[in-house]
Amino acid sequence: MQLWLIPLLPLAGFLINGVFGRRYSKSLVNAVAIGSVVLSFAWVVKTLLGVDLNTAHTEHYFTWIQSGTLSIGADFAVDRLTAVMLLVVTGIGSLIHIYAIGYMAHEGGYYRFFAYLNLFMFFMLVLVLGANYLVLFVGWEGVGLCSYLLIGFYFDKKIATNAGNKAFIVNRIGDFGFSLAMFYIVRNFGSLDFGTVFGQAAGKSEAVLTTIGLLLLVGACGKSAQLPLYVWLPDAMAGPTPVSALIHAATMVTAGVYMCARSFPIYVHAPDAMSAIAIVGIATAFFAATIGLAQNDIKKVFAYSTVSQLGYMFVGVGCGAFSAGIYHLMTHAFFKALLFLGSGSVIHALSGEQDMRNMGGLRKKIKWTFLVMMCAAVAIAGIPPFSGFFSKDAILLAAYAHAPWMYWLGTLTAGMTAFYVFRAMFMTFFGDYRGHQHPHESGPVMLIPLAILAVLSLAGGYLFKVPEFLRPFFVGVEEVPENFNLMIYSSLAGVAGIALAWLMYVAKLGMADSFAGSMKGLYTLVYNKYFVDEIYDAAVVKPLVGGSRLVLWKGMDAGFIDGMVNGAGARARNLGSVLRLMQSGNIRSYATWVLLGSLGVIAVIVGIASAGGIR
Amino acid sequence: MDQHLLSIVLLTPLAGLAVLLFLPGKSKDLIRIWANLVGFAGFLISLPLVRRFQVGTPGFQFEERAEWIPSLGAHYHLGMDGISLLLVMLTTLMGFIAILCSWNAIQDRAKEYYAMFLLLQTGMIGVFLSLDFFLFYVFWELVLVPMYFIIGVWGGPRKLYAAIKFFLYTLAGSVLMLLGILTLYFQHFDQTHVYTFEIADLMKTTLSLGTQQWIFWAFFIGFAIKVPMFPFHTWLPDAHVEAPTAGSVILAAVLLKMGTYGFLRFSLPLLPQASVDQTIVQILAVLSIIGIIYGALVSLMQKDWKKLVAYSSVSHLGFCTLGIFSLNPNGIAGSVLQQINHGISTGMLFMVIGVIYERRHTREISEYGGLAHVMPKFAVVFAIAMLSSAGLPLLNGFVGEFTILQGAFEAHRAWAAFAVTGVILGAAYLLWLYQRTMLGQVTNGKNLTIPDMSLRELATFAPLIAWAVWIGIYPKPYFDILRQPVQEIVQRVRPGYFGGNGPQNAGNQGLGVGGWGLGPGRAVADVVSMSSNDIAAQGLPQQSNSDGRSAARGPQPPAPNPQPPVLGGAQ
Secondary structure, eight states, X not given: OOTTHHHXXXXXXXXXXXXXXXXXXXXXXXXXXXXXXXXXXXXXXXXXXXXXXXXXXXXXXXXXXXXXXXXXXXXXXXXXXXXXXXXXHHHHHHHHHHHHHHHTTTOSOHHHHHHHHHHHHHHHHHHHHBXXXXXXXXXXXXXXXXXXXXXXXXXXXHHHHHHHHHHHHHHHHHHHHHHHHHHHHHHHHSOOBHHHHHHHXXXXXXXXXXXXXXXXXXXXXXXXXXXXXXXXXXXXXXXXXXXXXXXXXXXXXXXXXXXXXXXXXXXXXXXXXXXXXXXHHHHHHHHHHXXXXXOOBHHHHHHHHHHHHHHHHHHHHHTTOHHHHXXXXXXXXXXHHHHHHHHHHHHHHTTTOOBGGGXXXXXXXSHHHHHHHHHHHHHHTTOTTSHHHHHHHHHHHHHHHHOHHHHHHHHHHXXXXXXXXXXXXXXXXXXXXXXXXXXXXXXXXHHHHHHHHHHHHHHHHHHOOHHHHHTTTSTTOOOOOOOHHHHHXXXXXXXXXXXXXXXXXXXXXXXXXXXXXXXXXXXXXXHTGGGHHHHHXXXXXXXXXXXXXXXXXXXXXXXXXXXXXXXXXXXXXXXXXXXXXXXXXXXXXXXXXXXXXXXXXXXXXXXXXXXXXXX | OGGGHHHHHHHHHHHHHHHHTTSOTTOHHHHHHHHHHHHHHHHHHHHHHHHHOOTTOSSOEEEEEEEEETTTTEEEEEEEOHHHHHHHHHHHHHXXXXXXXXXXXXXXXXXXXXHHHHHHHHHHHHHHHBOBHHHXXXXXXXXXXXXXXXXXXXXXXXXXXXXXXXXXXXXHHHHHHHHHHHHHHHHHHHHHSOOOXXXXXXXXXXXXXXXXXXXXXXXXXXXXXXXXXXXXXXHHHHHHHHSOHHHHHHIIIIITHHHXXXXXXXXXXXXXXHHHOHHHHHXXXXXXXXXXXXXHHHHHTOSBHHHHHHHHHHXXXXXXXXXXXXXXXXXXXXXXXXXXXXXXXXXXXXXHHHHHHHHHSOOBGGGOXXXXXXXXXXXXXXXXXXXXXXXXXXXXXHHHHHHHHHHHHHHOHHHHHHHHHHHHHHHHHHHHHHHHHHSXXXXXXXXXXXXXXXXXXXXXXXXXXXXXXXHHHOOHHHHHHXXXXXXXXXXXXXXXXXXXXXXXXXXXXXXXXXXXXXXXXXXXHHHHHHXXXXXXXXXXXXXXXXXXXXXXXXXXXXXXXXXXXXXXXXX
């Protein structure tokens, strides 16, 4: 089946553009970069058409690590879950690559951008195709690297490179859990192969499975930006907007959801671990949505929205609705990629302006961008019959079956989601223009991908019935019955959110400010993102840095250990200079020393003998 | 020819040195060319070792043995197993690269410099090949002298302090090690009335646990200083900072491995009971973990580029010693592989510093910033070196670290949990270094005009990058080479580990360190996997080889090869 060709095509694109791209023309760079990804997409389609997805199709290439208890192959596999992921990654990936031609046209380091983007595609596809945890982990770390490279793409800016470092290191904290989970798995299953591990999962003790499940969750929290490790994702918006759309909305950040869904045979036997996923998810969804309410940077709004929506996916997975989680993963990829790319089009039109307070009234000036973004907005707001409604509804139904309070909190969050997205839409496109630029509409190379995504956002829920497609895959998972009333409530929450946003940002313009003024404390707290970054800085970073510098380096290393070493040297020298005095050349003093020495030796011998005698 | 292969590899640098002495000191180019030729020849001559080495053959290969000082029982005895094969190959390659990257850096007393380097090369190879303790000790001390001069003569401003510190530190360790060797030697004489330094003979000495422990600690001081393990590491940053680039490269890449090699070749096999003693194992593991975290944290705070990398070595070598004292195949094989990996990646990092130091003559990190603008090729090379050191998958460091951590986890869960934090911090100090030196805008005018890397400089990095990728993607040949010697070591210190062969059963090996937890079933499967050393089958996808998703497989780890197990009776 040649699955290896799927990731290798973008890798070839990376190598060609990375090595020669500097000398190539832009159109040649484009041809290599976009060609490799589109070909990869085509190969995915061809592969999926030619394979029976009812059983996992595995390909073994070579043995990667073979030592002691470890035997890990370079293996790829494709099954129904992988099929969904492959289509999302290569499909959305192709669209965003095309969009980026227009968006990056005037940027420096053009070839470098596309080389990184291709490298990202390679690792993301390895992540999705891997047939064991370690190959998945290769992709996992690799996408982290590409995320680092692309966040810091404008490496002149300190804020961008700082954000890149933060992303990489916070992700590594998550990898702490992932690594330990793998060690546990090898210890208990003797393998990291998905097939072997999942085949035995039912026979293992719940304690073991819960431990593994919780450790995997730590890894997932890092990559998918969940509490308490979400802090890197909002900062990651320092990267170019196509990167935000591809990596930090549609694909990479969903890897944690994918990994948890992939591990469902472990989780179904570890209900506590599943509850933990659901609680982390709902807490993140609610928490991030509240922050999204008060942001003024258009990309920051969508960044917190992404964190919040990823929380929904975790709720789905944690409540046992694995297919609903993946469903939302897909629809979210459509509408969130569109929101980011649309906001990119806005930013492009305004020559780099990102603050919504300097926008307004743009619906007449950049009509197409407005229209496509509106499609995404209704989708994310959960308005029936658009794509977000289906997937969010499936998750909320499962949440209700799991714990009703989760449903209500989720519904409240859905209302907030509709509010902040439409707040952003109204601040950007309605009212009067408040900026000083001369907005211009983007070209067709950017608008056509947007149009395709708009269609998918509207109709994607209908077109791709992911839960039905995945039903044979998630065997042994209970289905949740439909509940019409619950659907109504969550839809109403969405409508209410939109109405409130209309009221505050279009109908009565001063209302938002007076509202913020009347709840000053709360507003300040939310506006400053609950000061989480500041708290982490004071509680973790500062003590670590200060402690390392003052206590470990200056105190322990230079002070104590080297003090002893140098002290020993100095003392030896002092001793030498004292002992030197003995070498006076005076026979009589030598005789005195000999006498004293002999007496000393005798004393020691007597001492030892008497000590021995006592015993 | 064949039976003297090891001698040829060992003596090539020395022969080159003999010729070098007759070259006129004024014609520097001639000296440089000659030294590079000798270095390259040394590497080429060592290549047949790889081809002729029989993977999976027990014991030592290419053995050479001759009487040396009969009255003392000292022999000229060389031999090679998988561990020494890898370390010798590392030495011959890194030695050549270090000589190559000295081309411009060394202008004063070039003849003496290269002479010292060639002498050093012979000493290091000798350490890894000696099977006689006396011979080993001679080589061990021989290494000290040229390194002392390389730091003390061609070093930076505080070179004398650094050189003397290096010398005294390691000498103190060597003296204690000598005491340990002599105790062993006389104990052996007491029992057999034969004086011998042959390691194979000394291994047969019966030692009480108490004696073993004393000798272990004596060895420990010698090896731990060399590695260096916390808290014996403070010579290393000074030595690295003051040493010339090539000195740092060879110091990090090869010299430090003499310590870890010592643990593997001497401490464990000669003192098996002391090596599994609960107290000793725990102390060693804790010191390793402190080294990992402490080295990384102190590295994070450094303002000097070279000192930062030096402290990172403390952290990385902590992984290597942790792997050794996990006392299981994963830990030890991972440790040896990580020693090679550290040689590659830290060697590259020091060479990176050398490149920039030749241009700007400062190592203060604050002097730099935005170099990626002026030196794009350099930025790529440095990025690869950094990622290799930070353990990114598909590069070498990851494979070693992961295997070590798996081994540590099998030994004791908490060890792995603490050690993994070193991986997080490893990313932190390297990324921050990269950001401060390479990214941002060029803030220092002096950096605007520095030239990018030359072709010669790129050529010095190329083999190391290729090697890093090779180990990252296809490390299986390395694990195959290591399987047999590692199995022998584990078998020696934990006779029951592989099931049924020793006095104890694998299941109750215990050690009290908590959770070795290897059931007999797994142990047998291990043996099966150990026997799969058929080199011809390498690389071919084997049917039952980890791709089988067959539900029929029991709880054992997959057996990679359907060959009959070595210890078939155990089943």
